[in-house]
Amino acid sequence: MTTFLSRANDLAQPTEFRRISDGFAFGGDYSPEQWPEEVWLEDIELMRRAGVNSVNLGVFSWGLIEVADGEFEFGWLDRIMNLLHEGGVGVNLATPTAAPPIWLLQAHPEILPVDDNGTRVAQGGRLGWSPSSATFRRYALRMVEKLAARYGDHPALRLWHVSNELGNENAKCFSDETGLAWQRWLEAKFRTIDALNAAWGTAFWGHRYTSFDQLQPPRYSRTGHNPGLLLDYERFSSDALLGHYRAERDVLRRVTPRVPVTTNFMVQNHPGVADYRAWAGEVDLVSNDHYTIATDPERHGELAFSADRVRGMAGGDPWLLIEHSTSAVNWQARNRAKSAGELARNSLAHIARGAEGALFFQWRQSTAGSEQFHSAVVPHAGANTKVYREAAELGATLKAIAEVAGSRVETASVALLFDYDAAVALRSGRKPTVDINSLAVALEMHRALTARGIAVDILHPSDNLDGYAAVVVPTLFLLTGTDATRLARWVAGGGHAIVTYFSGIVNEHNRVHGTYPGVLRDLLGIRVEEIFPLLEDDSVALDNGWTGSIWTELAHLDGATAVASYATGELAGVPAVSRNTVGAGSATYVATHLDAESTGALLDDLVTRAGLSPVAVAERGLELTRRVGNDRSWLFALNHSPDPLHLEATGLDLVTGNRFEPGPVAPGSVVVLREDTRS
Numbered sequence: 210m211t212t213f214l215s216r217a218n219d220l221a222q223p224t225e226f227r228r229i230s231d232g233f234a235f236g237g238d239y240s241p242e243q244w245p246e247e248v249w250l251e252d253i254e255l256m257r258r259a260g261v262n263s264v265n266l267g268v269f270s271w272g273l274i275e276v277a278d279g280e281f282e283f284g285w286l287d288r289i290m291n292l293l294h295e296g297g298v299g300v301n302l303a304t305p306t307a308a309p310p311i312w313l314l315q316a317h318p319e320i321l322p323v324d325d326n327g328t329r330v331a332q333g334g335r336l337g338w339s340p341s342s343a344t345f346r347r348y349a350l351r352m353v354e355k356l357a358a359r360y361g362d363h364p365a366l367r368l369w370h371v372s373n374e375l376g377n378e379n380a381k382c383f384s385d386e387t388g389l390a391w392q393r394w395l396e397a398k399f400r401t402i403d404a405l406n407a408a409w410g411t412a413f414w415g416h417r418y419t420s421f422d423q424l425q426p427p428r429y430s431r432t433g434h435n436p437g438l439l440l441d442y443e444r445f446s447s448d449a450l451l452g453h454y455r456a457e458r459d460v461l462r463r464v465t466p467r468v469p470v471t472t473n474f475m476v477q478n479h480p481g482v483a484d485y486r487a488w489a490g491e492v493d494l495v496s497n498d499h500y501t502i503a504t505d506p507e508r509h510g511e512l513a514f515s516a517d518r519v520r521g522m523a524g525g526d527p528w529l530l531i532e533h534s535t536s537a538v539n540w541q542a543r544n545r546a547k548s549a550g551e552l553a554r555n556s557l558a559h560i561a562r563g564a565e566g567a568l569f570f571q572w573r574q575s576t577a578g579s580e581q582f583h584s585a586v587v588p589h590a591g592a593n594t595k596v597y598r599e600a601a602e603l604g605a606t607l608k609a610i611a612e613v614a615g616s617r618v619e620t621a622s623v624a625l626l627f628d629y630d631a632a633v634a635l636r637s638g639r640k641p642t643v644d645i646n647s648l649a650v651a652l653e654m655h656r657a658l659t660a661r662g663i664a665v666d667i668l669h670p671s672d673n674l675d676g677y678a679a680v681v682v683p684t685l686f687l688l689t690g691t692d693a694t695r696l697a698r699w700v701a702g703g704g705h706a707i708v709t710y711f712s713g714i715v716n717e718h719n720r721v722h723g724t725y726p727g728v729l730r731d732l733l734g735i736r737v738e739e740i741f742p743l744l745e746d747d748s749v750a751l752d753n754g755w756t757g758s759i760w761t762e763l764a765h766l767d768g769a770t771a772v773a774s775y776a777t778g779e780l781a782g783v784p785a786v787s788r789n790t791v792g793a794g795s796a797t798y799v800a801t802h803l804d805a806e807s808t809g810a811l812l813d814d815l816v817t818r819a820g821l822s823p824v825a826v827a828e829r830g831l832e833l834t835r836r837v838g839n840d841r842s843w844l845f846a847l848n849h850s851p852d853p854l855h856l857e858a859t860g861l862d863l864v865t866g867n868r869f870e871p872g873p874v875a876p877g878s879v880v881v882l883r884e885d886t887r888s
Contacts, residue, residue, distance in 0.1 A: 229367040229469070229494075230299055232611030234263040234529060234566025235604050237586060241266075241289045242273050243575055249289060252573060253296040255592055260604025261298055263568060265531065266290075268303040268373045269335070271352060272310030281355055294365035301471075301531075302366055304356060304457050306349040307373035309338055313348055320345040323384035325429045336374070339382040340449035341390040346456060353460045361465035369465070370531070371457045371472040374498060375450045376482035381442070383426040387449070394445045396421045408718040409437035436638030436719040443633045447483040455491060469493035473531045476519050478502055478511050480632035480647055486522045486669055495523040498532035498570075501555065503545035509849045510656035512555060513832065514667070516562035517655070518627065521667040525617055527565040530556070535569050535596045536584035544582070550877040552599045553606065554847055557879045560607075561834040561845035563618045567607070569600070610863040610881045616838030621664035622678045622821050627651055628670055631687040634719045635711075642742035644759045645802075650683035650709050653805065657812050662823030662833045674699040679819040682708040682729075687715050693728035700732060701792030705819040707811065708733060709799045710760050725762070726798070733798040734768030734789030741780060749801065751785050752776040755810065757801030761785070764800055772797065786811070826857035831874060835884075844882040848874045860884040 236256065241249050256264075267274075267286060276282050293300055314321065314332040320342040323329045330337065338345040360366055399405040402418055411417045416435060418424060427434040427442050458470045474485045474497045489495050497519045501508035519528050535552050537544040547555070556567035574585035586600045632647035658665050658681075666677075670692040674680060680699065685708075693713060700706050713729035715721055722728050725737035741761045743749070748758045753773040761780050769789035775781050788797045795818065803811060815821070824833035825844055831854040832847040843863070848854050853873035860882035862869040874880050 228565075228615075229301065229529075230262045230566065232262075232614050233560065233607040234299075234568060235607050236261040236263040236298065236572070237265065237569035238268060238532065238571040239264040239266055240269070240571060240573070240575070242270055242285065243577070244573065246285075246288070248573075249292055252587075253292055253298065255587060255597070256298055256572075257296060259586065259597070259601040260608055261572075261586075263299050263301060263367065263566060264293065264572065265301045265303060265370050265568065266293070267305050268370070269305060269308040270303075271305035271308050272312070274305065274356075275310060275352055277312055278316065283359055290360065290363055290365050294363070298365070299367035300363075300365040301368040301370045302356070302360055303370040304349075304353045304372055304461070306338075306352060306371075306457065307336055307375075309345065309348070317344050317348075319384075319386070322379050322382040323387070325381075325383050325427065327383065327428060329384075334378060336376075336378040338379060339384055339387055340379060340446070340453050341382060341384070341387040343386070346453065349453075350456060350460055353457050354464065357461050357464035361468065366465075366468060368494070369458075369461045369468055369470040370496075371454055371461070371470060374473055374475055375454060376446075377475060380450070380482040381426075381446045382449075383428050388424075388426050390449060391426055391442070391445055392421045392424050394448065395424055395441070398441070408720070409435050409441075410720055411435065433639055436634070436715075439637035440630070440634050440719040443637070444484070444630070447487070450483055451488055451491065454488070458491070471496040471529070471531070473498050474519070474522075476522070477515050478505070478648070480629055480636075484629045486629060489522040489524070494565075495519060495526070495528040496531040497528065499530065499559070500532075500534055500538055503541050503543055507656060509554065509558060509832065509847070510659065511652060512558055513562065513659055514652050514655045516559050516564065517625075517665055517667045520563040520618060521627075521669070521672075523563070525563070525620070527615065527617070528563055530559040530564040530567045532568060532570045533559070534584050535586055535600055536588075537582075539580055539583040546584070548877075549595065550599070552596070553603045554849060554877065554879055556603055557606070557845065557881070558832065558847055560610075560613070561618075561832075561836070561847065563836075565614060567603070606864055606879075609866070610843075612841075612863070612883070613836055613843045613881065616836040616841075616843065619664065619824075619835040619837045619842070620676065621666040622819070623658060623663055623665045623681065624668045624672075624674060624677045624679075625651060625655060625665050625681045625683065626670050626685055627667050627683075628685060628687065630717070631670075631685050634687040634715055635684070637719060641740050642759065644742070644745070645684060645711060647684055647686065650802065651681075653808055654681050654683055654707075654812065657805070657809050659832060660830055661812070661816065662825065662827050662829070662831065663816065663821055664824050664834065670696070674704065677704065678821060679815055680704060680706045682706060682712050684709055685712040687717065687719065688713040688728055689717055690728050693732065696729075697732045697791065700794040700796050703793035705794055705815060706732075706796045707799065707815060708796060710762065710801065730767075732789065732791060732796050733787070734766065734791075734796070735764050735784070735787050735798055736767045737762045737764045737800070739763040748804075749778045749780070749785075750776045751801075751807070753786075755786075755807035756804045757785060757807070758804065759802040760800070762800040769798065775801075828854040828856070830854055831856060842884045844880075844884050846874050846880040846882070848876055848878055851876050856880065858882055858884065
């Protein structure tokens with residue numbers, strides 16, 4: 210039987226575990242408790258017809274299992290577990306701790322989170338618990354123990370799904386109990402209060418502390434909090450959530466040591482609510498939720514960026530798309546329905562970038578509750594619908610390409626450096642302009658490279674760069690001296706780097722290194738005297754025809770040479786793009802926010818200098834990814850455009866079963882080629 214390797218973790222468990230499905234996992238969140246039992250048989254028949262082999266079960270069912278304190282009723286869950294097994298559907302059984310029951314909230318309202326104004330939130334939402342609540346932890350672990358003991362040997366069980374989207378609504382708590390946990394966390398980190406004062410620079414505004422018990426969470430203040438404190442509070446909050454996950458996981462591993470454990474990350478179009486890279490080593494299978502944003506005209510570009518981020522967190526190992534939508538969600542301002550074929554393209558784009566399955570939220574569309582207008586595999590209109598038919602077609606496609614399962618995405622030649630800590634540091638404290646964030650430039654460069662058929666691996670600054678020809682460092686605000694030295698050595702060895710503005714500025718305590726661009730100054734051969742942010746809608750022309758906006762810098766060459774200078778504005782004549790030769794490599798610095806056309810030109814130059822090759826020869830705009838394994842390779846080509854796009858490749862198209870010769874990929878379609886032997 211094919212197996213995944215278990216990731217390293219604190220508790221040395223057996224190094225292998227069974228796959229959660231044969232081939233790719235396909236299905237979604239199933240909430241049978243919302244429906245009369247006569248509907249269950251219809252559901253399982255519809256699952257069979259659609260090719261569903263995997264469901265997430267029991268996510269919000271705590272109050273339906275433990276109906277009163279210590280009073281458990283498992284009968285309904287027993288029956289659906291048995292029916293799913295008989296129907297050939299594997300179960301990813303959730304610990305239902307995302308939704309504390311009403312009786313628990315009534316008995317112990319102190320478990321509810323407190324906001325930064327000191328107001329305790331009311332019952333009625335979800336994730337209504339503080340990560341630092343000892344009372345909640347005690348009740349939650351009792352529930353987990355009961356669940357594991359009852360279902361650990363059930364033949365339908367494939368995977369433990371701990372809680373749900375940890376931190377989505379309870380990322381931060383500001384209660385007194387949390388404050389005590391915060392003080393313990395700080396003392397463990399800094400050891401002495403003098404070390405904390407030095408790291409944060411508490412002399413500013415006279416905020417010097419003399420003991421750890423003086424520290425409070427960053428509750429509402431009319432002025433901004435210390436950036437070092439804010440950064441550490443987000444780290445603490447991530448660790449508090451991770452601590453709860455570990456507590457549940459450890460119970461599951463003790464009771465059911467052969468069943469893998471995961472929890473669903475939320476790596477999408479924001480930096481996130483937790484340091485998922487640190488979390489990745491704590492799960493047996495990295496799992497992610499992803500939802501496209503209606504207002505994004507290139508939703509597929511952000512999807513590709515997110516999937517590459519998840520693969521980087523997983524260290525290139527297989528991962529699972531454990532939630533996405535069949536069509537519209539219900540939580541955006543305007544919830545856009547997916548176009549014909551988009552359901553399959555979104556799912557297969559994740560598969561192309563390393564996912565071992567594609568699961569939807571949810572199976573049957575709810576008729577009540579706050580998500581009643583969130584799409585599902587079976588909509589309110591039933592199975593005779595576009596959505597169900599497209600989902601069933603996707604199920605058939607995943608069976609047709611099942612031989613790809615277990616393979617890995619081919620290592621790219623380009624690495625893009627991204628760091629949660631850097632993103633948090635950038636949003637912690639006031640900055641020169643509100644128009645910068647950690648994702649904008651990274652996403653733009655990833656999209657531009659993807660459009661050119663260039664594969665990208667998204668790595669942490671501490672990851673090994675050996676073997677990469679080019680590295681992109683976009684707005685990496687926080688960078689340690691150690692990681693900067695590693696990057697400089699890689700460049701000197703023959704690598705080609707692009708670094709964009711406001712990178713390398715602060716250290717791990719959110720303190721400015723010194724003259725900008727901080728720890729990257731020697732590598733880039735440039736000295737920045739002053740930042741000149743642009744006003745909204747302002748732009749500057751460069752003397753090579755490029756255009757910048759948002760940000761400019763009064764910079765001086767200090768070993769680098771100018772590639773382009775400002776041609777307009779008060780910095781006319783000052784270098785805007787520069788390049789420094791370091792050993793056998795080069796480091797290019799971009800001191801403004803280039804528009805899309807200029808970014809494309811910058812990256813075209815990188816492609817030439819670094820000798821980069823596309824995944825395959827194809828017309829621009831065709832999304833290309835290759836998975837490899839067992840002396841075979843599979844080329845994924847996704848056409849998100851309304852026009853046919855040419856692909857120079859040959860092989861068996863597993864989607865259609867027909868041989869593919871060089872020619873067009875139809876609009877909106879996906880080709881998965883078992884490639885002819887590559888020389």
